[in-house]
Amino acid sequence: MNQQHNCDVLIIGSGAAGLSLALHLAKNADVVILSKGRVNDGSTFYAQGGIAAVFDENDSIESHVSDTLIAGAGLCNEDIVQYTAENARSCLEWLIEQGVNFDQEDNDNDNGKVKYHLTREGGHSHRRILHAADATGQAVQTTLVDRVNNHNRIRVFERYNAIDLVCQNSEDKNKHCIGAYVWNRNSEKVERIFAKKTILATGGASKVYQYTSNPDVASGDGIAMAWRAGCRVANMEFNQFHPTCLFHPEAGTFLLTEALRGEGAILRRPDGSRFMPSFDERAELAPRDIVARAIDYEMKRLGADCMYLDISHKSPEFIMQHFPTIYEKTLSLGIDMTKQPMPIVPAAHYTCGGVMINKQGKTDVENLYAIGEVSYTGLHGANRMASNSLLECLVFAKAAAEDIEKHLPNTEKYIELPDWDESRVTDSDEEVVIQHNWHELRLFMWDYVGIVRTTKRLERALHRVELLQQEIEDYYQNFRVSNNLLELRNLVQVAELIIHCAMQRKESRGLHYTLDYPELSDEINMTILSSEDL
Structure with a gap:
């Protein structure tokens, strides 16, 4: 037992x-x-x-x-x-x-x-x-x-x-x-x-994307568990992409805080020219969805790997006082932010x-x-x-x-929970299958359900996620659990919810931008999913 x-x-x-x-x-x-x-x-x-x-x-x-x-x-x-x-x-x-x-x-x-x-x-x-x-x-x-x-x-x-x-x-x-x-x-x-009361405080699901600012644990566990338990979810199509993650092979998921732009940092193209005033009158201080789309647009238009964030016009003393963590991190990677701009790309940041x-x-x-x-x-x-x-x-x-x-019930009574049955499962000798599915999921979510979407991309993503779900469920039923298997099971579930919500929204609003419906709808509606809907 x-x-x-x-x-x-x-x-x-x-x-x-x-x-x-x-x-x-x-x-x-x-x-x-x-x-x-x-x-x-x-x-x-x-x-x-x-x-x-x-x-x-x-x-x-x-x-x-x-x-x-x-x-x-x-x-x-x-x-x-x-x-x-x-x-x-x-x-x-x-x-x-x-x-x-x-x-x-x-x-x-x-x-x-x-x-x-x-x-x-x-x-x-x-x-x-x-x-x-x-x-x-x-x-x-x-x-x-x-x-x-x-x-x-x-x-x-x-x-x-x-x-x-x-x-x-x-x-x-x-x-x-x-x-x-x-x-x-x-x-x-x-x-x-x-427990007499159970609380989910598991964070978001940005690990469903190939590029994310979040730590590895952000795998949508609470959302997936709540969904399996019968809870409704809402507005899963709105995934925030932070505009400015450090673009460097050794930087991992290092974020460059929005406070940099709050203190005057400027976004520049590779040639040094500024571009945000062309997209929004608030320029670098526009909301994140606008800034992230602008960066994504410029990268695709120019075929550039990244854009740049520049605060070098401020004094070195100001920069080191207000942004010591970022200064030390970038300097360790050979970038002196007091003298040069920092390479950046958008990355999935918040659910x-x-x-x-x-x-x-x-x-x-x-x-x-x-x-x-x-x-x-x-x-x-x-x-x-x-x-x-x-x-x-x-x-x-x-x-x-x-x-x-x-x-909270004022009682010492506890309930004996049903035992976990793993009598018919074995240890997996194919961890490579989980790794392959993991990478496939995150890549097609980035390509098809990312900053800019289309109906065709969403349909492709849904087809892929349904195939993955079948494989993973079979794997889950036959092998003992592991961290990677549990996270993958949850991420695939969350991916399905994101895709279904995105397919229901026939407009571009906030973080959901689709080339097929680029305008705002006159009707303002939440996207709510319940188990009866899928």
């Missing part, structure tokens, strides 16, 4: 959303956090830019709301945007209480009152981005991990993959989540976790759609919540505005915590 762990709350994911939620709940509940890799391996740790909130007296919540709605291209839920902007400052102040040291202004004449240095990024009409140099995510992640590790009611299980949610139909005939099957990568054994939830983070399945990038709240609409992502994690972690505390 597989080992079973019991807890009040199971949080699958160890980024800003999951860690914040754990700290909110652990006063009154026993919490288990599941981390697929090491606890710092997720996207939060690598976030450079910052977190948006109104701290400037010349700024306003109304302005933050307006900027977000404009960036979202008509598809944001205005009530959710208002709720998020109103709660932004209190959530940032909570982070500061936890010990996150955001950059401050040098200010000796304000009665000792702390004044934070605020930067500006694309889509924002004011400076409202709190940051810790150019490594905000690292500051947030390490601070929250330290707090979690020192809490006696929180257990962190590192190197554990969630396989699937465990659900049952209750007396009210609704499906209830009662925990999950998980794969312990340390012992290579399947285990069970019973704007996800598991449908309400304002409290609740999904369609009882006792199952989703927060952060895995979820669809309505905050981002057709395009996420810069530095609203970590903010969403914090705001909805707090909202979910308040709802969970109200409805």
